[in-house]
Amino acid sequence: MKRTNLLAKENSQLTRSLISFNEVLKPSILLSVFITFLLILSNGVEAAASTNKVTNIGAIIDGTSRTAKEEKTAMEIAVQNFNSISRNHKLSLHFKNPQADPLQAAYAAQELIKEKKVEVIIGMDKWEEASLVASIRNQSQVPILSFAAPARTPILTSLRWPFLIRMASDGSEQMRCIAALVHFYNWRRVVVVYEDDVFGRESGNLALLTEALQEVGSEIDYRLVLPQLSNLTDPKDVVQDELIKLQKRTESRVFIVLQSSLPMLTNLFGEAKKEGLVGNDSVWIIANSIASFLDSLNNSVISSMEGTLGIKTYYSSNSSFKKFEALFQKTFKSEYVDEDNFQPGIQALRAYDSIGVITQAIEKLGSNTTSPKMILNSLLESDFIGLSGRIRFKDGMLSDAPTLRVVNVAGKKYEELDFWLPNCGFSDTLYVDEDKGRCRNSDGGKTSGGLAGPVIWPGDLTGRDPKGWAMPSAEKPLKIVVPKRTSYDKFVTFRTGEERPVGFCIDLFDEVVMRLNYSLPPVFVTFDGLYPDLVKGVYNKTYDAAIGDITILSERAELVEFTQPYAESGLSMIVPLKTEDTTWLFLKPFGLDMWIVSERLHSNLTRVVVVVWLFVVFILTSSYTASLTSKLTVQRLEPNFSDFQKLKNDKLNVGCENDSFILKYLEDVLGFENDKIKIFDLENDDTFEKYNIAAAFVELPYGRLFLDRYCKSYTSTRSTYRFGGFGFAFQKGSPIAADFSREILSLSEDGYLTKLEEKWFVPVHGCSRTSATNNNAESLSLRSFKGIYIVSAAISAICFLLSLIRLLRNSRPHQVADVHLLSPGSGFRATEKFYYGEQTRVLRRASTFAQALDKDARGSPKWKYVSNFDNF
Template sequence: MAFPFITSKTIIKIFLLFPILIFFLLSLSNGDEAANTTNEVTNIGAIIDVSSRIGKEEKIAMEIAAENFNNNHSKTHKLFLYFQDPGQDPLQVVSAADELIKEKKVQVILGMNKWEEAALVAAVGNKANVPVISFAAPAITPPMMQQRWPFLIQMANNDSAHIECIAEIVRAYNWKRVIAVYEDDAYGSDSGMLSLLSGALQKFDSEIEYCFLLPPVSSLSNAGGFVLDKLLELQKNTQSRVFIVLQSSMPMVSHLFREAKKVGLVGRESAWIIPESVTSVLDSVNNSVISSMEGALGIKTYYSNAKGYDQLDFWTPESGFSENLVMNKSTEKIAGRLAGPVKRSPKGWAMPTKQKPLIIGVPGRTSFEKFVKVDYSQTPFKYDGWCIEVFEKVRENLSYSLPYKFVPYDGNYPDLVYNVYNKTYDAVVGDITILANRTQSVQFTQPYAASGLSMVVPAKPEGSPWLFFKPFTWNMWGATGIILIYTMLIVWFLEHQFNPAFSGPLKNQIGSTLWFTFSTLFSAQSEKVYSNLTRVVVVVWLFVVLILTSSYTASLSSMLTVLRLQPVEDIEWLKSSNSKVGCDGDSFVMSYLQNVLGFNPSNIIKVTTESDYKGHFENKSIAAAFLELPYEKVFINKYCKGYTTSAATYRFGGFGFVFQKGSPIARDFSEAILRLSEAGILEDLEQKCLTPSHQGSSTPSPTSVWNKAVGLAKYFYNGEISTALERAPSLSHTPDLEDHWSSSRWEEVSTSDIPDNIIQASPPAEIELSSS
C-alpha cells in the first residue's frame, strides 16, 4: 500500500476488486453446491454514508462493479446490493446491520469508513456468522483482534505507515514542535492517531505542543466564526507553526484554511500537513479553497496511474524519501508524496517581526557587571556587558533579521530561566549556565564560554625573616644541636691531648672543636685529626650532615616554590571546620553547594557584588568563595596579588543563550556561535571585555625567577657583559641589565639552553686525615 492523490477513477478501480473477493468468500462457504445451483443470488449489504462524497463514490463503484459482474462474469450467479445509510448516529450502524442480516438476508456486509463503526458491525456479524468487510482500519491494531472479530476482514491498512511518513517529514525539516489538528467525530475520539503521532515524533526528538480539537462541523451554526476564534487563541498561546491535520471532513478543512489564511497562519513560516482523507477529494473543491491551502503538504497512497498536484517526493518505510519510486510488480509498497507548491522551507515557528519582536529577558542585577549591566538611569534602559556583546555578534552573523526587545528581570537566575518555559519571555540573554535540569524545560544554544566551579581563597603572605627555620620542626632543630654538641665533645676528648690544633687554653680548645664540627656542614677543613677513633666519629658525623642538608634543602625548596592555600586546605576541610564560604545568592551555586557538595546552609554567605567578595575576605567573614570560571577570571585579574584559586573540579555545560523548546532560532544561534568560535572572534571578545589587562600586580613565580636567573647566568657567560670586576666596577655600566631582567623573554629560558661547562658541582667538603 502507499500514499498520493487518488482520483475517483482510482477509487472505482479499487472497488472493482470487491465482487471478486466476495465471490471467492462465498465459494469457500458454499462449495460445489454454489457451483451447481442455477440463478443463485448473493445478497450483499453495504453500510455507507451516502451524504459524503466518499460515500457517493463508493455507492457508484459498487453498483458499477455488481452490474459488471452480473452481465459479464456469471449467468447463473447474481449479486444483489442493499444499501443502508446510518448517518452520523453510531446507534444507527448497529440497527442497519441487524436489518440487513435479519430482513434482507445478506450474506456479507461491507462499508464502514470509520473504525468505530466497523467494530460495532463486526460484533453483530460475529453473532450471525456473517462476514464483515471494512473499508477502515484502527490506527493501532488491537491485541487479539482475530479472536475478538473472527468474521472481520479489513480492506485497509492501519495508520502507522501514514503517521511514520508524517514524522519523517517533520524530521526532514528539523521541526521540533508541532500542533495536532483533528475534528471530533460522533464517537468522541481521535481513533488513536494522536497517540501514534506522539510516539513517532519522539523518535526524532520532536513533540506535540498543542492539540487543536474541533467539534463536528455539523454541530456548529457558524463554523467559520468558531474556527477563527480558536485560531486567534492558538496564535496567542503557541509558538509552533507546524500544523498536522490528523482527521477532518472537507467542509471543516475549508473553514480551517480560509480562516487561517486571514490571520497569517498559512504561508511564510507556517507549514501544514494534510491527511489522505483530505487530499483524496481536493479535485472536487473550488479554487478559493485550493488557493487558501497553497503550500500545504499532502500525503496519499501512491498508484502508478494516479494523478494530482506537484509531486515533490516519495517515501517508503524501507528507503525513506526518494525522488523516484521503483515499485515491485508483485508487492505493493508504502509510499508518501508531498503536495506543493513549496518555494522555500518554512521554519515552522512564530518568527519575530518589528510589530512583534523577540522578547528577551536580561538579568537585572548581577554580581559581576562586566558580564551584564543594566543602566536604569537612561531612557530607554541601556544594556551593556560581555554577554550582550556576544549576543550582538551572533545576531549579526545570522542570515536573517531578528527584531528584539530587552526586558530586565530583577530576580534570581532559576526564575529567569523558568520564565522562558512559561512563555513570559521568548529568550534569555546573560550569564546563564547550562545545567541538565534546565535543559528539560528550555532549549540552550551551543555554549559560548566554558564554565566550572572554582574555589578562591586568600594567598599565603609572602616573606618571613624566620622562613629558614621552618623546614625543620623545633624538635628536629633540638636533636640536631644535641648531635652537634655530642660530636664536638667526642672530637675534643679524642684530639685535645695529641693534636696541636686542639691544644692550648680550655677556651681555645672549645672554640677550635666547635668550629671544626660546625664548619664541616659547609666546607673543607685544614685541621688534621690524629686518632683513628676521631676519624670514625667524623665519618658518622658527615653521613648525618649529608642527610640533614639534603632534607633541609628539599623542604626549603618546596616552601619557596609551592604557593600554599592559607588557611584553607580543601573543601572537606571547609565543611569539617564549619568555615563560612561565599557565593552568588541569585545563581544555582548556592543550591549546588548545599545539595551536591554538602555544605551547611548556615555556613553559606550570599554575596551580591564583586567588591563584596574582597570585603568579606578582608573582615574574615568568609574563608573561601565559590565562583564559576568566567567570574574567577575577572576576580583574579583584578585582585591577583592577594588571592589564589583551586582547579575547577566540577565542570558545567558553559554559558549559553536560552530559548523556548523547539525554537529554530536556537539552532541558528548555535551555528553562528560555532562559526564565531572557529574564527577566534569570541576569544578576542572575551579578552577585550573580561581581562583587558592585568590590573593586579602579581609576584613572579618561583619558576620564572629561576628561569630568569639561568638566563642572566647565560647572559654573563656568553660575554655579553664583561665579568671582570675591574672592567665592571658598578652595575651602572651594564647596558640595559634591568631591562633584560624584567623582560618577558627570560621566561623562555630553560636549563637545556645552558652550556654543559657552566654547570659544575661545588667541590666536596674535604678533611685532611693524617696518620698518627
C-alpha cells in the same frame, strides 16, 4: 362483347376476394410469429434462471458524504463489469445508509441479512460501525469487508471478530511519515488539529503520532479540537475563536490536521489565512483522510491551502486505472451533477477492489458457496493486484502497508513529491533494493531522510525552509530580557541614558544575529531579580528570550530551550594566598644528607675516584644553580585551604553570591551548614575581611574575572564540580535556539569568542590566566637572599668575636708587664682603635713585643698573624 365484360367482372371479383383473404391472413401470421417468439424467450429466461446464480451483497455506506458517493459509483461499476462477462453467476447490490450512526449500521446489517439474504456485507468507513456490525453479526456468520481499520490493531482481533476482514491498514506508517517530515526540518513542537466526534475516533491516531514524534525528539505542543460541524450554527466564528485562543497559548506554527470534514476544512483554512497562520514560517500537513480528497476540492478551497503538505496513498495510473477512471467520471457526472470534480479517489479504488475480492472468491468456489465459512476462507485467500495496490490479507487485514506519497499544494493543484518507504524513508522512486538493512535505488534515484524536491511553502517564503514558529517581525520584535544585577557588568549592563545594553553577551548576540539568514529585530528589557525568576519569565512566555550570564542547569532546561554554552561553568573556591617564605630557600635544592655528607681521603685510589667525583660535583653545582634560580625567580603561591572538607571540619565561614542555586549546592551537595554560609557581592578585595570568610564559592567565570584583578592576593582551586556553562535561553521548542547554538559553535571554532573575551575580560597588569596559581616571574632583590645574608652575617660576627676574644687573650700578659706605661683608659682606646681599623702604637718596647709575637706565630699552630692591626 358481353362475354368479355362477364370475364372482366369475374376477374375483378376474384381479385377482391384474394385481397380480402390476404388482409385476413396477414394479422394471423404476425400473431402466430409473436406468440412463438414469446414462447422461445420465456423458455430462454427460464433456462437462464435455472443456470445463473445470484449472490446478494449488502453495502452499508453513508450516502450523503463524498466518500460514500465515490464508493457507491465504484461498486456499481465493478458489479456491472462482472455481470456483463459472467454467464452463470450474477451479483446484486443492496445499499443501506446508516447516517453516520453505528447503531443504525448494525440495524441495517440485520435487515440486509434477513430480508435480502446477503452473503457478504461491505462498506463501513468508520471503525466504530465496522466493529459493532461485526460484533452483532458474529452469530449470523456473514463475512464483512470493512473499508475502515483501527489506528491500533486490538489484541486478539481475529478471535473477537472472526468474520471481519479489513480492506485497510492501520495508521502507524502514516504517523511515522509525518514524524519523519517534522524531524527532517527540525520542528520541535507541533499543533494537532482534528474535528471531534462522539466516538473519539482520532484518539488512536493521536496516540500513534505522539509516540512517533517522541522518537524523533519532538512533541505536541497544543491540540486544536474543533467541534463537530453538525453541532454548530456558525462554524466560522467558532473556528476563529479557537485560532485566536491558539495564538495566545503557543508560538508553534506547525499544524498537523489529522481528520476533518470537507466543510470544516474549508472554514479552517479560510479563517487561518485571515489570522495570518498560513504565511511565512507556517507549516500545514494534512493526513491521508483529507489529502485523498484534494482531487475533489474546488479551486477556491485548494488555493487557500497553498504550500500545504499532504500524505496521500499512492496508486498506479496504469491502463486499468485509466479505463476505470473514464467510466467513473461518466457515471459520477451523470448521477451527481452538483459535484464540481469527478476524479476518483483512493476510496473509490478500494471499493472497486472489494468487489474484485468477492468475485475472485465466487469464481474459486464455483457452485459450492453455501457455507459462510468457505466464503470467508476464500476471501482471505485473495491475492491480486488491484487498482489500489496489492490485495492480500494477513490476520484479517491487508498485509501490505499502503505506499504513501508526499504531495504539495501549489496554486490550484498539487505536485507529487517523494515516496515514503517504511524501511528506507523518503525516496524519489519506488524501485528500491533493500540489502542488509541498506536501501539502494535500482534506477539511480536517491533515498534520504527528507524531501529531495523543491517545496512550495505557505506565504512568500523563499530561499529557506520555514521555522514552524511565530518568528519576530518589525511589528512584533523579539522581546529579550537581560539581568539588571550581574556579578560582573562586563557580561551585560545598561549604561546610564542608553536604551540598549552593552557587554560581552550583547556583542555575541549581535554577531550571531548578523550571521543568521533571517532578520531578528530585538527589544531589550531589564529584570531586577534572581536568575531562576528570570528563566521562569521566559517559560511563561512573558519574554521571548533571556540574554546574559545564565547558568545551564537541568531543572532550567526543562523549562526553556538553552543554546550551546558560550563559556564553561563550574564551582570555584577562591581563597587568600599564602606566600612561600624565601629566607631559607637556598637550602632547599639539596636535602640534609647532601649537605652533611663528607669523607677523608686515605689512598691514591681514593684520590682517583675523587677526580671522577669532581665531574659529579660540577653536575650537582649546575643542578643546584638551576633549582635555586627557579625557586628564586618564580613566585610560589599556595592557598590557605586546598580542600573544602577542611573548611567544614574547622567550621569556618564561607561565602557565596546571592544566587539560590549556589547556596542550595553548598548545603545539599557539599554539606555546609546554613549559618556558616555568608551572602556577599564579590567585587572588591576586602570582601574576605568584610564578611569574615575563609573562602568564597563562585562560578568559574566569575572566579577568573576576580583573579584577573586580584591575582597577587588570592588564588582558586581547580574546579571539580562542573555545570552546564553559560548560555542564552529561549522558549521551549524555539528553532531560534538551535540556530544560535550552531552559530556559537562556529564562532568558537573560528576564534571569534577568544577575541571577544580579550576585548571584555582583560586581566590587570601582572596577572595572567596561563596558570591556576598565577605563578609570576619577579625581579630578584635583597629580600630574595635574606637567608644567606643572615647566615653570612652571623658567621662573620661569630668569627669576629672569636678573633677579638683570642686577640685580647694573647695580649693580656704583655699588657700586665707594661701596666705602668698604660693609663686606665688605654685598654678601651686600643679596643676602639682596633674596631675602627686604626694602628696602636706601643712606646719603647715595640720591637720586643713584635719579636714575641713573631715567635709565637712560628711556634703556635693556632695563630698565623698577631702583628699590627692593619695586618689582621
